[in-house]
Amino acid sequence: MAAANKKIVLRNYVTGFPKESDMELVATGTAPSRVPEGTDGAVLVKNLYLSCDPYMRPRMSKNDGSSYVDGFVIGEPITGYGVGKVVDSSHPGFKAGDYVWGMTGWEEYSLIKNPSKALFTIRHPELPLSYYTGLLGMAGFTAYIGFHEICAPKEGERVFVSAASGAVGQLVGQFAKLMGCYVVGSAGSDEKVRLLREKFGFDEAFNYKKEKDLSLALKRRFPEGIDVYFENVGGAMLDAVLLNMRVRGRIAACGMISQYNLERPDPVHNLTAVVTKRLRIEGFLVSDHYGKYREYEEKAARYVEEGKIAYVEDVAEGLENAPAALIGLFSGRNVGKQVVVIAR
Amino acid sequence: MAAANKKIVLRNYVTGFPKESDMELVATGTAPSRVPEGTDGAVLVKNLYLSCDPYMRPRMSKNDGSSYVDGFVIGEPITGYGVGKVVDSSHPGFKAGDYVWGMTGWEEYSLIKNPSKALFTIRHPELPLSYYTGLLGMAGFTAYIGFHEICAPKEGERVFVSAASGAVGQLVGQFAKLMGCYVVGSAGSDEKVRLLREKFGFDEAFNYKKEKDLSLALKRRFPEGIDVYFENVGGAMLDAVLLNMRVRGRIAACGMISQYNLERPDPVHNLTAVVTKRLRIEGFLVSDHYGKYREYEEKAARYVEEGKIAYVEDVAEGLENAPAALIGLFSGRNVGKQVVVIAR
Structure with missing residues (x-):
């Protein structure tokens, strides 16, 4: 048989x-x-x-x-x-x-x-x-498109990544460092926070579960505010980020994992910041950008071969x-x- | 003296x-x-x-x-x-x-x-x-920039404008009609709703104070969803709009008048739509665009002289x-x- x-x-x-x-x-x-x-x-x-x-x-x-x-x-x-x-x-x-x-x-x-x-x-x-x-497939290409195309970052800008040790987040942080940005990530355990700092080269990282006030946690790491937020979680983190964005900041909405299991999504209160700070929040779907995948595949493969990206x-x-x-x-x-x- | x-x-x-x-x-x-x-x-x-x-x-x-x-x-x-x-x-x-x-x-x-x-x-x-x-100054230019630049509308698209009889809203609706869009406006009295339909040429209009369910009110007027939302109010209306946006819809965040007097802004629950529908929400400040004002002044003056815009x-x-x-x-x-x- x-x-x-x-x-x-x-x-x-x-x-x-x-x-x-x-x-x-x-x-x-x-x-x-x-x-x-x-x-x-x-x-x-x-x-x-x-x-x-x-x-x-x-x-x-x-x-x-x-x-x-x-x-x-x-x-x-x-x-x-x-x-x-x-x-x-x-x-x-x-x-x-x-x-x-x-x-x-x-x-x-x-x-x-x-x-x-x-x-x-x-x-x-x-x-x-x-x-x-x-790294070489959907998640990596998502990080690449979301960061480089949707966030339109400039050298030296201040970048925050949530769910930063995940498949996409770890790469966004490293792409941002390769561009000369200041990069902070959040994650949900001390082990992950250590990875962000020690393995992925984030400038700063914090365990969001240990922070009573997410907005203050961000303010401490971004005293001058956030230029670029790579959004993977949604909900309370997004609300705190809105309070800490700089004028003309950009938010790439890649995912909102904290919301997917909720029958009633969490409230976000601070959207007036979009008006007062002229923010752009943009969702994207990686498959809309597959025309650029082969270019990415070569670049990412080279990063791996040269040891420029940890994964x-x-x-x-x-x-x-x-x-x-x-x-x-x-x-x-x-x-x-x-x-x-x-x-x- | x-x-x-x-x-x-x-x-x-x-x-x-x-x-x-x-x-x-x-x-x-x-x-x-x-x-x-x-x-x-x-x-x-x-x-x-x-x-x-x-x-x-x-x-x-x-x-x-x-x-x-x-x-x-x-x-x-x-x-x-x-x-x-x-x-x-x-x-x-x-x-x-x-x-x-x-x-x-x-x-x-x-x-x-x-x-x-x-x-x-x-x-x-x-x-x-x-x-x-x-019309010929800040509010008109705001409507023009917000609609034409931030919303990036295409002929035939479905446009929703809140606070639609206000200084900016009445013009956004008319600019959208001049472009061949389908345009719906909301306002807070029957008198204003009548103005939208009869004076400003909106295809449809409704009194939001008389609607129990804003999302349903929108669904009735946009059975296929909204391509472009010109945001003047924020809060509950934004939440309802998010549920009714089409894939790749654009929201120009011009103002959020319903929120300015609140000590704790209203919650918005439906932001996962930004991810799932690849939306763009963008705030803007008209003074960033004043380089184009003289071009607008001439265009708007011609509209007034030719009776193409009611005000x-x-x-x-x-x-x-x-x-x-x-x-x-x-x-x-x-x-x-x-x-x-x-x-x-």
Whole structure:
């Protein structure tokens, strides 16, 4: 009997904080070895690494039409970014043996029907492949676009990054340092704060859970105010940041992880600062910018080779541990980029 | 004995809703007729029309350093935009008899020491001079810059304007109609709503005080969502708008009049929409754009001459009535642009 294709499926839509029991491991069908006859332009991918990302939380909820991403389908494998190896292809742009990253399924093998829209071939397979779930893939490119394009930073400006030890935050801080900015990050444990200072080279870092007054915590680190805020958390942190922004400051709204599990989002009181300080707050979606990805891939690969960028991953072993790894993001259990290894 | 120079001075800093008794009319000194000897580069202006604008409210509070405008000085005349006639000048750019608009005092005569920074000469004195407190001056230029530059509108887009019958709002709506947009406005009385529909040509308008659910009120008028929001009010309206914005929508944050009298600003809950819908929210200050004012002045003057723009003023007579006129803005008592006539 051929081996089954193991998958993680969503059992039900989620309200509030997700639980492991909202997902389950199922082993159905047969692990495929070929693109089915008559399926043109598809690739069969053996998944190696899966990426756990905060944006996946809204996909677990019933989509009321307001979200930017489609919801997951009950009973179907969860989808997300991952790294894999092409096993078979009926698409001229991909061939067996290619390493790829992009949108795949939480399963051992995925048949990708629109690979030119979903996948990028990996041009630097000599680097750790798992980096293409983060630094060299979506998270890294998100940090790059969000910081360089949306924040429009200038040398010497004062930059604040929340969730700063996460997949995106750790890179934003390092890109900002490479540009000659003053960079402060916040995170949710002393261990992460230490990473920010010692490994990622942030000028300053603090544990937001230990600060009674977030606005004062920022004022101490930014006595002259914040020029650029890279927003990953939302809620109370955003409110405190608004009080500390400088005139003509810019806020790239990359994510608001503190809000995704709340049925009623936290209040933000200080938006008049947008008027009085002429702020710009801008959301963005990395896939709108993929035209610049190859340029980024080369630049980031060079940074890695030259040791100019430090990168920390939190690696969970085995598809069966993927649900816990994903949920861990929302309590901040991960230290660095959360990856799941299916196969190496 | 020569006549005194009557002035409206601020008696005390204001917390909460301003009262007439926070200001007083005083008649001190002597109405000047010349720029004092030895004062180079100044002009003496006889003030004719004063402008009442929402941004003046924050100036009445003790400035904690976070505001974009300096506070008023206790015991000194209130300052604001106005229209006047140059009585005497020791500045080469101005001469007696010139009509000017710009930053002046709430008094019969003002000595302006930096006129090239504070004043514009009026190039269309054949048009109603009071229009230079609004349509042809700061408010009109604010509407123009805020809409055309900050909102970056496209023909056919769906535009929402709050406080839409006010000095800025009525013009934003008309600029949007001239561009071929679908335009909806909100206001605080049925009379104003009628003005929006019948005089200013808005496609739709509603009285926000009569709507139980602002989000539903918007959804009815924008079943496909809002592309552009011109923000004049803040608070609950902004929260409702965020729920109804379309992907890649733009919000020009011109003012938040509903918030200026609150000690604790209203909560806004729906900012995750900035991420999920890739919104841009941007504050701006019209004086950053004055390099384009002359181009606007010509365009707006032509609109007035050709009858392409309707414009409604609410005119209070006499300096003594200026405090009540200013305060009326915050309860929405004015219908259209609030002007105070000192002399014609």
